[in-house]
Amino acid sequence: MSGGALLRIEGLEKRFGGLRASDGLDLDVLPGELHALIGPNGAGKSTAIGQITGEIPPDAGRILFEGEDITRLPPARRVRRGLSRSFQIVQLLDDETAEANAALAVQAAQGHSFRFWRDATRDEGLRAPARALLRRAGLPDARHRVLAADLAAGERKQVELALALAASPRLLLLDEPMAGLGASESRAMTETLRGLKGQVAILLVEHDMEAVFALADRISVLVYGRVIATGTAAEVRANAEVRAAYLTEEEGV
Ligand SMILES: Nc1ncnc2c1ncn2[C@@H]1O[C@H](COP(=O)(O)OP(=O)(O)OP(=O)(O)O)[C@@H](O)[C@H]1O
Structure with a gap:
């Protein structure tokens, strides 16, 4: 398996007109880890998730899942291989x-x-x-x-x-599971995700830093389509480039 990684993203590129939503994006998710992907609005987090699920075709780069190149695989085949996602906007049958x-x-x-x-x-x-x-x-x-x-x-x-x-799934992709939730609902979701840790690897895109720092084994920080730092919460908090680019004192970091 690609150096032990469950998911490996290598040099992913995605342009929307002149804008580089993914700009040489590299990322590894290890088996069983909860890996948070954070970054400012518009950094390219959802675009990255969309390329991992297969909904957005990358312009260049590779996505490996369990060592196999899935870059061109249709979304449904990725789900069958063990890649599952939840959406920013919930899609349920309301009358059921x-x-x-x-x-x-x-x-x-x-x-x-x-x-x-x-x-x-x-x-x-x-x-x-x-x-x-x-x-x-x-x-x-x-x-x-x-x-x-x-x-x-x-x-x-x-x-x-x-x-x-x-x-x-062996890898669960969660795009802002705390979005639109109140404080107590966010805490409940944090506890639920804590309970899932170890059972399934999770790539978590989330703006709620309290939840991210409470849950993540590792955090990658995305800025302008590139990962500028990956590490534990303590490592990311201490990273000067991250502090300058993203995290502020106001956010309690
Ligand atoms: N289909 C599209 N067409 C044109 N531009 C797009 C498209 N999708 C995303 N973008 C642009 O690409 C950039 C990255 O967007 P993306 O939604 O991936 O960022 P994000 O990090 O998920 O942001 P947020 O935290 O606000 O959800 C943004 O500038 C966005 O406007």
């Missing part, structure tokens, strides 16, 4: 319960057609693993039968995390 949403994800992960999705929401063989996923994602049992439309923002994020876990 949390449990039914998760049951559909279990069914999809088993490779069945969505044609029979209405049956899936009643199938106990899918509902039992669906409940297990929701518990792993931190949603209390009492909320499993609530319609997605009636869930709080934090609970919707938990369901979305359960959907991402349904594919049994």
Whole structure:
């Protein structure tokens, strides 16, 4: 496996017109680690995630997953290899319960057609693993039968995390899981992610520095499409280039 890395990104380039959203991006995620990708607005974090999932084709560079070049692989094939993502904006079926949403994800992960999705929401063989996923994602049992439309923002994020876990990923890509959450919801999500640590490698894009510093084994700092520093929280905090480019006293660093 590419030098022990689960995911290796080498020299990734992505231009939007004259703008270099990825500019020689290099990044490694090790098996089982929680690796945070931080950086100012517009640094290219979402563009990096999009290229890892296959939604955005890079102009140059390589993406290796478990040592294999997946740079040109379609998104669905990457999911089947163990790369799963959750989105900045939650996409749930609002008129179905949390449990039914998760049951559909279990069914999809088993490779069945969505044609029979209405049956899936009643199938106990899918509902039992669906409940297990929701518990792993931190949603209390009492909320499993609530319609997605009636869930709080934090609970919707938990369901979305359960959907991402349904594919049994080896690497989970999380794009701002704390976005739009209140302080207590963010703390709950932080605890949930702490519980997942070690079970699945996580690449976490997040602006909530409290969560990042509490969770990350390593942090990479992205500025203008390039990683300017990678290290532990203490190493990144102490890095002069990082402090100058991004982290400020106001953010408590
Ligand atoms: N489809 C696109 N077309 C044109 N420009 C784009 C496109 N997607 C992203 N960009 C630009 O590329 C740069 C990087 O955007 P990206 O969303 O990856 O940054 P980010 O670090 O995720 O930002 P944020 O923290 O605000 O989510 C930004 O300047 C953005 O405006």
